[in-house]
Amino acid sequence: MSNKKHTTTSGIEIKACYTSATPMEEKPGEFPFTRGIQKDMYRGRLWTMRQYAGFSTAEESNKRYHYLLAQGTTGLSVAFDLPTQIGYDSDHEMADGEVGKVGVAIDSLKDIEILFDGIALKDITTSMTINATAAILLAMYIALAKKQGADLKQISGTIQNDILKEYAARGTYIYPPKPSMRLITDIFEYCSQEVPKWNTISISGYHIREAGSTAVQELAFTLANGKTYLKAAIDKGLDINVFAKRLSFFFNCHNNFFEEIAKFRAARRMWAKITKDLGATDEKAQMLRFHTQTGGSTLTAQQPLNNVIRVTNQAMAAVLGGTQSLHTNGYDEALSLPTESAAKIALRTQQIIAFESGVTDTVDPLAGSFFVENLTDEVEKAAWAYIDKIDAMGGSVNAIESDYMQNEIANAAYRYQTEIENGDQILVGVNKFTQQQEGINDVFNVDDSIRLLQTEKLNDLKATRNNEAVENALKRLGEAAKADINLMPLIIDAVEHYATLGEIADVLRNTFGEY
Template identity: 60%
Template sequence: MKDDTSEGRFRTASGIEVDAVYEATAGKAEEFERPGQFPFTRGIHPNMYRGRPWTMRQYAGFGTAEETNQRYHYLLTQGTTGLSVAFDLPTQMGYDSDHPIAQGEVGRVGVAIDSIDDMRTLFHGIALDEVSTSMTINSTAAILFALYLSVGEEQGVGREALAGTVQNDVLKEYVARGTYIYPVDPSLRLAADLVAFCAREVPRWNPISISGYHIREAGSTAPQEVAFTLANGLAYVERVLAAGVPLEDFAPRLSFFFAAYNDLLEEVAKFRAARRLWARLMKERFGASDRSCQLRLHTQTGGSTLTAQQPLNNMVRVTVQALAAALGGTQSLHTNGFDEALALPTEGAAKLAVRTQQILAHESGITNTVDPLAGSYYVEALTSKIEDAASTYLEEIEGLGGAPKAIEFMQGEIHASAYRHQMEIEENKRLVVGVNAFEEEEEPPSIEKPDFSALEVAQKLRLDEVKTGRDAGNTSQALEGVRSAARSTENLVPPIIEAAKASATLGEISQVLREEWGTYDP
């Protein structure tokens, strides 16, 4: 982006000033650092994609479990190597589909999951020991995890064989996304309980995905995305340690989730800076082993960068963003459908998104060598600048008492950045093709949408069948077990699993915790 000044200065999308030419002294890369070695700037594995490509994990979910199950089977036949579940808003907020507040929202932005019966249907015909599953769920993460674990057991899959990730990052909900339920402290307790449980019982599961994606989508810059995400990560580490779990029992399973945006080289540098900074923080603050210092990351292309105008242009944007993620060393990747600014992606758009990843992995040549942009004077300098800017933010957050105490500070910084970004577009200082540059008169696109009203009716009928067909006494007893654990320091995950198996609904379990803990009132 070029400044509107006589000097003609150039800046990255995040506002970092860019020189015309970079020389060898511009960067601060470790001269002898190799991929797979601390501080992992160049990647967490020595061979990276020469061993195998990143996991191609497509995010999907809408309507009822039956409709979403069909989409999962379709994605798997198209070469997707991992599943990622999108949940509807009532599920994210701890309400069953028959709750009055859920009316009109059931199945709209993801799949509705009310009970173990829905989870069975969601993964019908999919062997849970043959696929890894990521679940984008936070305040109700422990409940969805319990449902998934229980379905795995019904399939005969042992806990040690389950692989996947649950997001479980409540701090970024307060900062940027908004699907919080309980006050901060009990929410952190529940998140830490899930991490502790998985450390003991589910060794291949990532019990938390510390997420910068939603921070970026809310309007942050790249350095803010890195800083605020790592600040939240440090808070989780401290919380789990305080619960008595040894660092080396859980830190290697921490995972991260970042966005990939359009400024290709800034995004590559961002991923490299995040790995290096996290490794140094873990080593310096906690004395972590090299394995526990590795920042393992999932990336999703930027949803907010997609435009409703000239939507075919989004195919190019997604490709650039996916390229940035791969060049930046991601472990898994979701590529958005080009039509997502208009509606749920069609099957054709979803297939093209998968094909984009496959072409990058198998035809572009970028997987032939590790960290191919290492040594670029510009990329190395930008990596250091992003690390330095993120470190400055981290110092401010620490001065406020850490991430849980700095929620309003982070919100304010994000809001200011989002405002600047939008004003730059409106003042034509930042060009977006099809929006404020190279515009065209267009016919409104024809968009097919599911009959959400019919899907909501079907989901409510299914839920009613579950409630009338279960053993009410067993369900009530299991819910009291959750209540008892909430009142004590007992780990909440085992009683939540028992409640899930007793056909207690997500809304019922969440309501018990609301009654015990209250709700967050910002």
């Protein structure tokens, strides 16, 4: 018998055999929701199959959305380009070479009108991966919904709006942490009154994991950030039983099948405890609802079709872990933005799991497995140890300002890379079962000429809009930013007058400064 120590990616030791587990008293849909947030889970309603897309111009992305909707996608998910994420218009010198590359370029309400052309916002849910400029993009979405005549009380979707993980892992922040937190709580407050079905934040572990964290770190740092948002909203005088219902989470799913399932089950249990301890009494305010995306950093450029199997494995773990919505990555994403054929296979992967595998027929099928129950407990215990440490520092903002989270993630990434290089971790096609490159020739490229196109659109816009009205709207926003006033109505007003994203972000830069 080998003496090799078996561990999960987070270093939790795995025994050769499990012979008992703590008995499960709870049922699905009951506190603390380890077994899922609905009594009937996927028997009642499948997860939302939400494919992430967005590239080049609003016109091009609109075509991809119509294609995905025709293929059976049930929710849209918008990727924005880097200039949009950090508050620059496409004609800004900082935007050079980045326009439309990692997502769609949005400069004004005009672009949002084109992006959703022929799509009724009242009939779909939309998720927008946007953080520093979340208030501006949400304002544009609301403005379009109003123009379409939709009832704002009924439109639904999610903005990521999770700035803390930007400082810790991803880097698309603009303002310092404290004014950034103000914008987030302004959105919470505004939406709880005006757009009550909107998920005002998607607290994201995804990018923490992509930056190299372990599964346990992803869970711990994400929930610690969530706790910080809860406290900020409570400090603003908001009712946890109202606003906590509109928080959602966004997790990654990597290759270690059982650890990922345990992570999702532990996450629900831990969040139920965190919200209850902070005063939530309404069950819906104690529930952790989450979107999952399969792990981009697990995909290899070598033997790209192997990624179809990785994505299937990860998607299955997310479903067995009880996700509310799912994005499956394209097999060619280590090479380029996904081609249409890769996007279709990714969606078909979810449809085959949903309709052919049988895993949706019963709730929490792995409950009571000695291994899964023990691993759920172990993951939870390891995550609480991190959260206690962060609490002792005074919460996530302090832990980020002192580089604690960043260093923990960097150390984990370094350990993993070392294990790949010395062969302790096997990556099929990379450090074992390798072969001469087989070519995938069909890669997706975004042309640099998009910047010229967007600049033309901006010039036309500025020549035809009422510039005096824009200036007045921006002036009012600047004054409000200096005072203790909710900024959302003023941002919506500026957007409706066709102020650009960059103009609005600049007004806030002038007041808040840059980080």
